[in-house]
Amino acid sequence: MTHIELISLMNRHKKVIDQAYRGENPSGIDIALFEAEIFNKIGDRVVLNEAYIQFINTMLKRVEYGVIFGKYAEELQQLVTYKKRFLETSDKIYLNRIRKGIEDVFLKFKRRDSDISVLISRIVHENALSLEVILDDAEHILLQMQELSNASTQTYNIFSKEIVGLSKEIDDLIIDVKIDIQRYSDNLHKYIHRLNGFILRTKQRKEQNNKIAALTQKIMVDDAIDLEALLRSDHEALHHTFGNTKRHKIKTVPSQRDIEQDRFSVILRQIFTLEPHKVIKAPEIIYKQQEVEDKVVLNYQRLIDDIRRDMPEDLFAFILNHDEIEKFDAVQIKHSEAFKAFLMTVSEHREHTKIDDRFGSHHIRRVAWI
Amino acid sequence: MDIASVFEVLSQGKIISSNSKKYSEYTRHLMDAEIFDEFYTAASTLGYFLHGEGGYFYLSKKGQMNKDEIEAYIAKHKDAILAISILRQLRPQIDRGSFIIYTDLIHEYKMQEKEDSSISNRLNMLVSGKGNVDLKSAFDALFDRLRKFDLIERVGDYDQDKYKVLDAIDYYIKIIELSEPNSKESK
Numbered sequence: 018m019t020h021i022e023l024i025s026l027m028n029r030h031k032k033v034i035d036q037a038y039r040g041e042n043p044s045g046i047d048i049a050l051f052e053a054e055i056f057n058k059i060g061d062r063v064v065l066n067e068a069y070i071q072f073i074n075t076m077l078k079r080v081e082y083g084v085i086f087g088k089y090a091e092e093l094q095q096l097v098t099y100k101k102r103f104l105e106t107s108d109k110i111y112l113n114r115i116r117k118g119i120e121d122v123f124l125k126f127k128r129r130d131s132d133i134s135v136l137i138s139r140i141v142h143e144n145a146l147s148l149e150v151i152l153d154d155a156e157h158i159l160l161q162m163q164e165l166s167n168a169s170t171q172t173y174n175i176f177s178k179e180i181v182g183l184s185k186e187i188d189d190l191i192i193d194v195k196i197d198i199q200r201y202s203d204n205l206h207k208y209i210h211r212l213n214g215f216i217l218r219t220k221q222r223k224e225q226n227n228k229i230a231a232l233t234q235k236i237m238v239d240d241a242i243d244l245e246a247l248l249r250s251d252h253e254a255l256h257h258t259f260g261n262t263k264r265h266k267i268k269t270v271p272s273q274r275d276i277e278q279d280r281f282s283v284i285l286r287q288i289f290t291l292e293p294h295k296v297i298k299a300p301e302i303i304y305k306q307q308e309v310e311d312k313v314v315l316n317y318q319r320l321i322d323d324i325r326r327d328m329p330e331d332l333f334a335f336i337l338n339h340d341e342i343e344k345f346d347a348v349q350i351k352h353s354e355a356f357k358a359f360l361m362t363v364s365e366h367r368e369h370t371k372i373d374d375r376f377g378s379h380h381i382r383r384v385a386w387i
Numbered sequence: 388m389d390i391a392s393v394f395e396v397l398s399q400g401k402i403i404s405s406n407s408k409k410y411s412e413y414t415r416h417l418m419d420a421e422i423f424d425e426f427y428t429a430a431s432t433l434g435y436f437l438h439g440e441g442g443y444f445y446l447s448k449k450g451q452m453n454k455d456e457i458e459a460y461i462a463k464h465k466d467a468i469l470a471i472s473i474l475r476q477l478r479p480q481i482d483r484g485s486f487i488i489y490t491d492l493i494h495e496y497k498m499q500e501k502e503d504s505s506i507s508n509r510l511n512m513l514v515s516g517k518g519n520v521d522l523k524s525a526f527d528a529l530f531d532r533l534r535k536f537d538l539i540e541r542v543g544d545y546d547q548d549k550y551k552v553l554d555a556i557d558y559y560i561k562i563i564e565l566s567e568p569n570s571k572e573s574k
Contacts, residue, residue, distance in 0.1 A: 143480075147479065148479045148480065151480075218482075219480070222475075222479065222480060222482065223479070225475070225560055225563065225564065226475050226476075226479055228563050228564060228566075228567035229468070229471060229472045229475055229560075229563055230472065230476075231567050232468060232472075232563055232566055232567050233468060233469055233472040233509060234505075236465050236468060236469060237469075237505070237508060237509065237512065241465065241566075243566050243567075244464070244465070244468075244562075244566040245461055247562065247565055247566050248460065248461055248464055248562075249457070249461075252447065252448070252452060252457075252460065253436060253447055253448070253449060253450075254436070254438070254447055255447055255460075255464075255562070256400075256402055256438075256445045256446075256447060256460075256464075256558065257400065257435065257445075257446055257447045257448040257452075257456075257460065258400055258456065258459045258460040258463045259398055259399055259400030259446075
């Protein structure tokens with residue numbers, strides 16, 4: 018049989034092989050599988066080839082427990098034997114062997130402690146394997162650890178009762194080692210506790226998954242009567258579906274009865290600490306009342322009429338003393354208004370004015386109206 | 388943080404989980420027994436019950452729901468259970484606090500789909516209404532639903548791929564266990 022033929026054969030019978038790998042007893046195994054020695058018959062029993070199991074465990078990175086747990090009984094037995102020999106012969110070589118033996122056992126404990134910690138982390142965080150396989154592994158490890166816990170106690174006892182008292186050096190070593198072994202033993206109990214919890218949870222999950230599968234099957238064929246009955250009957254305890262979904266629009270508003278209660282607004286206020294919106298005040302504009310100003314305006318027409326009628330000798334003096342100029346308060350304004358009027362009169366009515374060489378009052382040339 | 392803010396979130400129909408980063412401020416607030424009681428009384432006055440056991444918080448309605456509410460309520464619960472069934476089939480160990488990786492799940496789905504067509508039926512049923520869609524879109528829709536059901540939450544802003552399973556998954560698992568009290572040992 019070629020490699021590719023073997024793979025094809027296994028592919029054709031994968032269900033049966035998988036069942037056997039998971040520890041079930043498959044029936045109706047094809048004769049070709051026996052010929053290829055994937056299955057072996059031991060009496061009435063049918064078992065999967067051990068080499069195949071090893072290969073798959075390696076490929077799936079399933080744990081090699083044997084490597085981690087190991088055997089202690091032989092080594093402890095050896096220590097007891099060395100002790101016996103030493104007592105018989107007093108040969109120091111046995112003391113050295115005992116010391117070496119104690120160190121070996123200690124180092125094994127030490128390495129095993131960290132290995133088990135890693136192993137448990139690995140199995141607890143395993144994602145790729147099915148729950149059945151994980152459970153199987155975990156239960157197996159748990160069993161090993163319980164044995165190991167007994168072995169620790171045994172080692173502790175042998176060290177403290179059998180080996181002690183041979184030499185000071187060994188006694189000191191035993192005291193050091195015992196402290197650590199005690200610690201590893203405590204750790205072991207923690208690991209067992211953790212693994213126990215994990216196995217329990219995994220079993221629960223497995224059970225849950227079966228329930229989920231059963232229920233979804235019912236939902237898919239629209240036959241989830243129990244679920245619907247449960248939801249309907251217990252809806253006051255179950256999550257209320259607020260808001261909108263695509264198919265259903267729901268508005269959740271207080272009932273009319275609630276709104277009509279006089280106290281409703283009071284209730285709302287009690288429930289929600291509403292931050293009142295701050296009203297932004299418009300700045301107040303203060304309009305000042307305009308004071309009516311009496312504007313004093315010179316009536317030039319009246320002035321020129323009076324000039325024409327009176328025909329003054331000294332035009333500036335006449336204008337300055339005229340009523341129209343008298344209207345202004347300050348002397349300075351009177352002068353400037355009078356001068357403006359004087360200039361206007363002279364420039365506009367040049368033909369009626371005779372400009373004298375002499376200066377009149379206020380150091381302005383005498384101008385006479387003619 | 389005040390009651391009004393919490394009510395605003397819960398009244399959108401959310402279940403907020405203690406292990407949610409997004410709502411951590413809200414759940415921390417509600418974990419104070421006094422505040423919880425105060426909110427319980429307030430919600431009760433408005434016609435709701437506040438629930439807060441098992442690490443998640445939600446509101447339920449006092450008294451009868453109307454027809455539309457009942458329909459939406461049952462439809463949502465069924466959809467959430469379908470979504471969880473897909474998750475648990477792809478990752479049998481998934482539980483509150485687990486992390487799931489989008490691309491890993493798609494990969495696993497492709498492996499399982501060949502063996503078990505029921506998973507693709509479920510996925511199609513869940514994302515129906517989206518027409519005949521490719522796997523990526525279907526998974527986008529699935530994750531979208533899971534997010535809306537408050538069952539998962541993206542981890543980090545930049546890692547698009549990794550999600551945390553929230554405590555609220557226990558709410559649905561509790562219902563499943565109540566609904567299927569005597570499930571058979573094996574499928």
